[in-house]
Amino acid sequence: MPISDTPMPLYRFLLLTFLLFCNTALAQLPLSAGGGAGSLLGGVGSTATFLPVHEAFRYGIVDAQRDRIQLQFDIAPEYYLYRHRLGFELVGGDDSISQVHLPDGKAITDEFFGDVEVYYNSLSVQLDITPGNAPARQLRIEYQGCADAGLCYPPEVQLLDLDSGPGAGASDAGEGADAGAAFWWSALLLFAAGLALTFTPCVLPMVPILTSMVLGRSDIDRSRAFLLSLSYVLGMALTFALVGALIGLFGAALNLQARLQSPWVLITFSVFFVIFALAMFDVFNLRLPAFIRDPVERLGSRTRGGSIPGAAAMGVLSSLVVSPCISAPLAGALVYISTTGDALGGAVQLFALALGMGVPLIIVAMFGNALLPRSGPWLNSVKQAFGFGLLAVAIWLLERIIPGPASLALWSALAAGAAVQLGLFDRQPRQGLGRIAQTAALLLAFYSAATLFGALAGGADPLRPLQGLSVGGGSVMATGSSDYFNRTTDPTELRRQLAEARDQGRPAIVELSADWCISCKIMERDILNQPSVRSAGLDDFIRVQLDVTDNTPAQRAWMTEQQLFGPPAFLFIAGDGKELADLRIQGEVSREVFVRHMQTALGGN
Incomplete structure (x- = not known):
């Protein structure tokens, strides 16, 4: 089915x-x-x-x-x-x-x-x-x-066995270890993201709240300042962790991972990310409703910060009221957590995000405002960079449901916007980092033009936007490689032909191919069927093609013996019958690479 x-x-x-x-x-x-x-x-x-x-x-x-x-x-x-x-x-x-x-x-x-x-x-x-x-x-x-x-x-x-419960028939014994490593990498990534958020207008309002509790007070030494600031940050982090646990728990119950793939959900999330991006560009302010924000602010103003419980309470309240624009990047983390169905994992990952935001706050509380980065236009630039990242996520989501050329056009528009933001049309000459930004803007402008042309030509790959313009070009083809190579489906026959080549002292090349292999068709058209490749040395080989279209047990055994995963693959055999293992080709390669391997193999005979 x-x-x-x-x-x-x-x-x-x-x-x-x-x-x-x-x-x-x-x-x-x-x-x-x-x-x-x-x-x-x-x-x-x-x-x-x-x-x-x-x-x-x-x-x-x-x-x-x-x-x-x-x-x-x-x-x-x-x-x-x-x-x-x-x-x-x-x-x-x-x-x-x-x-x-x-x-x-x-x-x-x-x-x-x-x-x-x-x-x-x-x-x-x-x-x-x-x-x-x-x-x-x-x-x-x-x-x-x-x-x-x-x-x-x-x-x-x-x-797969059906009688051993969830996870039955898992295809790899090391999957649990890999998942654990991926989990901790994601936590580390969110911690680093929290550090990055510190240098935005999102988190900086927390600094005066925290420093007002510990700085300028004769009864608080550095160790006490550390305990108070740590309590503040932990209160904030535990609040985030609670949100992460709830999202992980209820996300699993709602089976969001499957639902996230329906077009209307993808469109909805894309719209949200665009809204969050507009908030990053200061089109509007993203804040909690006043009926929630005002009572919490009044409660926070009455909370004592001189005690450890009071500092922790201030951390909880600050995470609810301050930093309105953190809602945008936080939303991305919540989308991810909702798909994992892991309440504990969601708690740990949002805890890591909050700790990342809190570490600089602790340092400032202990050593004073002198360590705080000064406000300026660069802070808004960082926030706008987040905005472009959110727009990129929106496009990435829409790629799944819109035509490839349309998504490529959106990448073109995003690159163009980023180029303008970096100062592409600024007339005043820049110095230092400003010149680097203008250089990046120029490169993004070229990329934007390339992706736009690629979209108009029907392309869909953002990393190879002009690929569609080059298809169809090339030199005149020679006869098909199926006639040019001695084709067999039997590994025993393959071994026999290689033994004959060894007895004659001639080098041989083995092509692994199949009818369902797209890359095989591409390599046969662009490389094996080209007269220039054949005259460059391919004619000098005994050429054998093993066709594994049927994927028989004998064919699978031969591939396992040769440590091959599938076609296309090329094995170069010396005149003494031994494979030149360093020259083995697996997967699709360029014509230049193939010719270089081929001529190296001939040079060793």
Whole structure:
């Protein structure tokens, strides 16, 4: 039974949070299918390192009930699953799958396979079950995926046990350790984000509140100032932690991770992020309603700050009243936490965010206002940088439901706005950092123009915006590589042909290919079928192609023996029959890289 994709797991929400605070969306976006990661406008410049299939696509049963099964795929960054290659079937018993619930995937157009739908990051699947007389014992899943850098994995078929509860059939024993590491990395990232927020007009109003409790009082020494300021910060942090725990708890109950993929939810969140961004640009003030803010402010004015409980209470009240613009970046963290379903994790992560904001406050309270950065235009620049980050997140969310050229046009508009903000049209000459900002503005302007042209040409990849303009060019093709290579589907026949090449003392090249491999088609068209490549040395090899379209047990055993994950791959064999392992190519590469490897192999014979 076929399916569909693209929820948002931990990796994507780590990226989302990072975008909110560091404004680096363009550098982190996933690449489109069949693309490389070598440069902004060009192809891959060297061979890539790929993950084994069980690490690129991790899967497991989240919840198994008699009438419903919840399944989760975690997809590594820059890898994707095909929708049309997904299938599910119950094994044992007489239960049946009545309906498969999947979010929409990302639509891409491949010049070989036409319109296909793929899933990045994660995939949450719900299977509705019609119970029979005997419950099913296993769930059979079929899937196939590829890497953006140019590697297609063979189709996979796995059986998951249904009788061992949540997490049954998890595909990797180290998944728990990886999830733990990712959790602490996200906490560290939020702590760093809190530090960054300190240098904005959001957090600076907390400083006079705190310093008024500890500075200029003869009865408070430095150690006492530390305890009071720590109590203040902990009160603030515990308030944030409570919010994080509640969001994590109720987010799980509402199953937000699946709901976040519906178009209306994505549009709603995008609108919120745009509103938050406008608040960062001072279009309006984002504050608590007066009927909530005023009573809390009056209560805070009567709270004693000279005692540790009083300082903690002031921290709680400050986190509710002061820092209106922190609502924008905080919203991003809350979106992430709501999808994890982890109350404890949500508490720890927002606690880390608040601690990041609080550490500079403690330092100021202990050593005085001299350490406080002076107010000025640069503080507003930092806040506006957050605004651009929020707009980037809004575009990133909309990418899932709007056409690729439309999303590329939005990235063009964002880059243009950032260029203007950095002073692209400023007529007065700048010095020092101002010149760096104007240089960055000029580069963003060029990028904005490139993405706009790419959008008009039907492109969709922000990292390769002009790719659509170059498709169709190139030199005249030679005959097809299937005729040029000795094609076989039997690894035994492959070994026989390689043995003949060894007996003749001739070098050989082995191509691993398949009909379902997009990158194989690209490399055959752009490299193997080019007369210039063939005359540069490819004609001198014994050429053998192993076709693994059927993915038979013998083919899988050979790939395992050779430590290959899937096509395309090229093995260069010396005249003595030994592979030149350093020259092995896995995944899609540029013509220059292929020719360099090929000529190096010939030079060693």
